[in-house]
Amino acid sequence: MSKRDFLSTADLTRAELDDLLDLAARVKGKRPGQVLTGKTLGLLFFQPSLRTRVSFEVAMVQLGGHCINLSSDDLYELEPNEQAVMDGAAEEHVKDAARTLSRYGDALGIRAASRTGPWQRDRQELLLRSYAKFASVPVINLETSFAHPCQALADVMTMRENLVSLRGRKLTLLWCNHPEPKSLGPTHSVLQLAALSGMQITLAHPLGFEVDDEVLQKSKQVAGEAGGSLQVVNDMQAAARGAEVLYARSWGSIKHWHDAEREAMVKRSLTSWRVDEQLMATTNNALLMHPLPVRRNVAATDAVLDGKQSVIYEQAANRAHVQKALLMQLLK
Numbered sequence: 062m063s064k065r066d067f068l069s070t071a072d073l074t075r076a077e078l079d080d081l082l083d084l085a086a087r088v089k090g091k092r093p094g095q096v097l098t099g100k101t102l103g104l105l106f107f108q109p110s111l112r113t114r115v116s117f118e119v120a121m122v123q124l125g126g127h128c129i130n131l132s133s134d135d136l137y138e139l140e141p142n143e144q145a146v147m148d149g150a151a152e153e154h155v156k157d158a159a160r161t162l163s164r165y166g167d168a169l170g171i172r173a174a175s176r177t178g179p180w181q182r183d184r185q186e187l188l189l190r191s192y193a194k195f196a197s198v199p200v201i202n203l204e205t206s207f208a209h210p211c212q213a214l215a216d217v218m219t220m221r222e223n224l225v226s227l228r229g230r231k232l233t234l235l236w237c238n239h240p241e242p243k244s245l246g247p248t249h250s251v252l253q254l255a256a257l258s259g260m261q262i263t264l265a266h267p268l269g270f271e272v273d274d275e276v277l278q279k280s281k282q283v284a285g286e287a288g289g290s291l292q293v294v295n296d297m298q299a300a301a302r303g304a305e306v307l308y309a310r311s312w313g314s315i316k317h318w319h320d321a322e323r324e325a326m327v328k329r330s331l332t333s334w335r336v337d338e339q340l341m342a343t344t345n346n347a348l349l350m351h352p353l354p355v356r357r358n359v360a361a362t363d364a365v366l367d368g369k370q371s372v373i374y375e376q377a378a379n380r381a382h383v384q385k386a387l388l389m390q391l392l393k
């Protein structure tokens with residue numbers, strides 16, 4: 062029997078999404094018990110994490126299994142390219158690491174979101190996809206520069222809990238300022254799942270911060286087929302007006318990928334891209350969402366992050382519930 066990976070929200074059908082979220086709602090309501098006794102999840106983090114790491118560990122422990130966590134300090138530098146002549150810095154090929162780890166554990170989670178080259182290279186998620194190719198156990202994407210599917214599952218679960226049905230509901234995905242260039246992963250993945258759910262999506266960002274065009278065009282098509290829509294605007298005020306969900310997050314410029322200094326310079330004129338009470342007042346009493354970590358008073362003010370419309374901690378809490386459901390499906 063072939064193994065199942067969870068690498069992208071683009072791979073999910075509507076029925077699979079509904080099944081997963083229904084299971085997550087059930088496990089949130091009532092703990093399913095020790096259904097993964099004796100199972101081991103290996104977590105490999107090539108970048109820092111608070112929520113992803115802890116929520117996966119909590120999920121595994123509460124299901125009766127356990128995790129082994131490795132950070133880049135613990136790991137050899139890896140070579141993802143096939144037939145590479147390994148006379149550079151990389152000490153180990155991903156092929157060997159993945160095959161070895163598959164003999165110790167039952168699944169692998171990998172966060173590999175660093176900028177390693179031009180966008181056309183980083184969007185291919187080489188390290189993650191190479192692990193998935195060579196591991197004989199399920200591989201879970203814990204965030205790349207291109208996708209963050211586990212975050213998006215928690216996002217959609219949180220929206221469903223608050224709005225019940227998502228079809229036709231107005232979601233604004235809003236770029237906001239940040240001193241560092243951030244991954245496009247959370248934005249791409251929540252965009253894909255909101256499209257699959259038939260939401261009326263407005264994607265708002267300054268010029269130069271376009272998302273990946275293939276993701277955008279496919280999401281437009283999927284949203285249309287699901288009874289929703291997707292429009293792109295470059296005006297923050299217009300985007301927020303009438304929104305039922307305002308999802309704020311910064312992401313890096315594909316145009317200036319691998320030129321962080323240039324991006325930082327461009328962002329000096331974009332400090333007004335910040336969610337505050339005035340902006341929230343123009344929405345339709347919108348839920349305020351952010352996947353965290355958030356730069357307070359840069360991306361969004363304290364007043365709105367701590368305000369009554371904010372569901373940022375519900376979002377974070379739902380990471381554990383959706384991941385329990387995912388682990389139960391992948392490891393059963």
Ligand code: CP
Pocket residue numbers: 109110111112113114204212352353354
């Ligand atoms: N949202 C999210 O993935 O948080 P961490 O980076 O803390 O894991």
